[in-house]
Amino acid sequence: MHINDVRKIAKKMSINTYHMGKAEIIRAIQRAEENPECFGTERVFVCGEMACLWRGDCIAYVKKKGVAWA
Numbered sequence: 001m002h003i004n005d006v007r008k009i010a011k012k013m014s015i016n017t018y019h020m021g022k023a024e025i026i027r028a029i030q031r032a033e034e035n036p037e038c039f040g041t042e043r044v045f046v047c048g049e050m051a052c053l054w055r056g057d058c059i060a061y062v063k064k065k066g067v068a069w070a
């Protein structure tokens with residue numbers, strides 16, 4: 001998802017995204033939704049959340065950052 005679209009979602013939730021990167025914003029959204037702040041973490045290997053709005057970005061982030069299953 002483009003960062004501008006992520007920011008729009010955050011804005012609707014009254015989350016101040018100033019100086020925040022994409023991953024940080026997504027985790028803030030997850031926190032506001034009272035969901036686990038799991039974006040870009042090793043949880044992606046086991047979460048099974050195939051319908052997660054962030055899944056594509058989450059997988060790309062994990063690959064880019066070299067996050068590995070411990």
Ligand code: SF4
Binds near residue numbers: 039053
């Ligand atoms: S794909 Fe899984 S680990 Fe990644 S943000 Fe969604 S629920 Fe969290």
